[in-house]
Amino acid sequence: MAQHGVRPGASIYVAEAALVTEDDLTALGEMLFITCLPATYGACGRLIEEVVGQGMWTTSVPWRPPNPRRTGQSPLTK
Numbered sequence: 001m002a003q004h005g006v007r008p009g010a011s012i013y014v015a016e017a018a019l020v021t022e023d024d025l026t027a028l029g030e031m032l033f034i035t036c037l038p039a040t041y042g043a044c045g046r047l048i049e050e051v052v053g054q055g056m057w058t059t060s061v062p063w064r065p066p067n068p069r070r071t072g073q074s075p076l077t078k
Contacts, residue, residue: 017041 001011013033020035037044051057 002008008030009032011032013031015033015035017035017037019028019033020037037047039045048057
């Protein structure tokens, strides 16, 4: 985006959850992105708890934990 005059941090990409791998996150560096992390991902609940605990959680709708009966997993399952 810099080649088009957009300064770093001035844009946020929308990405599929498939982007959330260790290699991709390393390659992205400081690039900002938004993704939907399915509640069936074992890390989902842990990440939310960590972000909320650090006071960094923002949302436009109320969040509620996944229903383990519906997903077949606890939000804290590895």
